[in-house]
Amino acid sequence: MADASTSSHGDLKLTRITKSFGDFTAVDDMTLTIPQGSFFALLGPSGCGKTTTLRMIAGLEEPTAGSIHIGDTDITTKKPYQRPVNTVFQNYALFPHLSIFENVAFGLRRRGVKDVKEQVEKVLKLVELPHFADRKPTQLSGGQQQRIALARAIVNRPALLLLDEPLGALDLKLRRQMQIELKWIQTEVGLTFVHVTHDQEEAMTMADTIAVMNEGRIEQMGSPAELYESPCTAFVANFLGQSNLIRGKIESSDGESSVVQVNGQKISLLKSRNRSSTSSVLIGIRPEKIRIGLPEGLTSGNTLTGGIVSDVSFVGVSTQYVVEMPWKQDLMVFEQNDGGTPTLRAGDPVTLSWNEPFTFGLDGSEDVNAGAEMDGEA
């Protein structure tokens, strides 16, 4: 359907892009290739430079250094209206003085396209609002405005569609629904979507590739599963879901795995999952991978003993435990409510265990709390 997909060289390439505002560097020497047809998410806390990156791609901001290409065309200094790029703005930015029809037709008319009426009707059908053409934007609900903003952008069949926190203004339920619809529409029209968000769940639901940004740089890029299962920095481990990170020292290695000494207890770590180049290492384990039980019960895999349950919260699908370890660190454990585990109470002594391959290792010099508590709004 898209014009752009007929040429095979529609990749977006950012080469050594830097953007500074006075002394503040919003984007720092970033290089990034987004393959044509992908649903790409730029994820990060507010102020990480993701919106600035998006605005440079849209042409609303000029990079201080570096270049931007779509395929072989250099668009670094092109005006917004000269780029085959369209944006779904935060809060939609629908023209309040124009009808829905004229809003959607705006880009087509500016480009002098002939069959405006036909195309607008088609795209309104696609976003399932075919009977709204004559209304004004203020007569629509938030979710409907969001779809019109999307329709207004995709009707132009841009090589690249940018989405700036497009679901930020919607309530949770509508958000979930729109996430699924956006993903569906992307597959339907086959455009490249670049989606900026601070919501890790939103990014994971929709994108095939996520780049996690922090302080103007990309920390890690990969598929949602890759990022989640094998984070390579403490920031990614904490920002994308929750992680338990424990300091340790590599004692010995044999064949495929190393033995890590953690406050007097021994943990096994696959060498392939260890990102540390020294013997100092941060042991990482996701809370839902951990099994929790009375001291005598659990022995298989990696185990940590001597924990005391300090808090229990029941959240429906799971029960979340906070366990205080002998070295005064709190660890999180999510236990499925499948009836398999007896309910524990605060004060109960427990042992934690998990399958060895779930363990990941990070550089020992990193801050254990990097990226935690940062999941705010942009």
Place this chain on the structure above:
Amino acid sequence: MAFLQAAATRATSFTGKKGRLPYLLLAPGLFWLFAFFVLPILNLAATSTQTPVVGGDTGQFVQTFRLANYIDAFNASREQFARSFIYATLATLLALAISYPLAYAIAFRSGKFKNFLLVLVVAPFFVSFLLRTVAWKQILGESGFVVPTLRALHIIGPQTTLTASALAVVTGMTYNFLPFMTLPLYASLERIDPRTLEASNDLYANGVTTFRKVTLPLSMPGVVAGTLLTFIPAAGDYVNAAILGNPNTTMLGNVIDSRFFRIVDYPTAAALSFMLMAAILILVTVYIRKSGTDELV
């Protein structure tokens, strides 16, 4: 983050680049203000130190840089100076007292009639300024309803009249400049989130404390703007004094007017104008500084 966003919006109002265009946009208007506001004021400054041509006709003056003109002019019109500021202050305070509850009622207690009431507040001022002033002359006059009522209630004696008095002048001024007070007050009250008032009540503040600690501070920009917008025209006004007053209630405006047209003494008129303007500007600056709002400028 506010910084970043500000930087982003500034950098991206894409027409916001420097160039010749803004100067072209400014040129006609600023030229006009320069030619018909700045130059006349400078010319006025020059006129204010002139003296009559010796042996010349009325209206002929020569530049002698006589600064004593100011002292003479001030000494000759001390009373009017004092009256201008006292009347304007009184009118401003009265307007504030009348407008604040009115603006408060419209902002918080009018429900869906808000816009309608707002129109009603401004509507009387669509009747010509002069006609309104003359109407007050009738209302406060012998055949109006106020004087007979007050007499019947023995509030004023049978000989007392209300027209041609300082009271009438202040009443007229208060009324005539009222919208300049009400509208800024309304604008700042309307911006207050009613939930902050509820929060204050929730935090054990009663109605009076809530007003003193929350409503009033939050509406301060409106109070400042309103006071200035009322005081400035009131201090320079002479229409109310001319129509509603008597020879003992003349204000500085009346003097300037008569120096210009009747006595043809331009230097004195100029010196008085300058002093009035300077006095107002100083008062305004001090007031803005003290109240800590420079939103107006």
Place this chain on the structure above:
Amino acid sequence: MNQAPIPTLPLGRRISRWFGRNIIRIYAVFGFTYLFIPVLYTFAFSFNNAGKSNLTWRGFTWSNWTNPCGAPEVCSALGNSIKIGLIATTVATIMGTLIAFAIGRHRFRGRTTTNLLIFLPMATPEVVLGASLLAMFLAFRINPGFWPTVIAHVMFSISFVVVTVKARIASLDPRLEQAAMDLYANEMETFKRVTLPLVMPGIAGAALLAFSLSFDDFIITNFNSGTLVTFPKFVYISAARGIPAQANVIGSSMFFLALFIVIAGQLVNRKKVR
């Protein structure tokens, strides 16, 4: 079922509580009464069978309304005011709007000075504005009259236009213009199709304000109009010997006309929003 009796307050307490709750509303009623007394007077006396002096009530008549130009000079004064108002409004609105766009949309050197130059005429008493302009006209041997009055009216209206339009521009979401650019509209098209239509209500409001300032101005006009009589000047001059009832007819008509424009404007706006 044993229902507890609903406690009732003594009458006195109830009345004082009602007052406590409604004091603001009661006050507002008084406030509006005060605001409208002079209007009612003006309106009522437009039906006065006045003869020469319209100060006392002498009986009801329609004749002032059927013959609004009956009194000498009333209609020529009104005509002058309207002419001056229309010309001054047009010029001031154009110039003021241009300045507002320069300030609201551009960065340039001399911004602070510009803002000061806009603010000062609003902070200067009308006598000073009028007297200084007249003194300059006299110095250049320009006789006061129609055009000097127009010039003066443009001068004091510009600032108000700038402030009104600037506020509208400031309230504009910059993302709307960015969206237009993103949708292939170049600078000119963005201005024509998005910026200008969205700022238009502000410009219209500014023009109405400028016209009403001009139409109602007496002090500055009095200094610069020479022998030309405008409507406010007519009222001022005749105030001493009695204003003809026709002036009240015109004042009342202006009141209803302005009220009509404002209410119609609000209704149109509401329709647009909905």
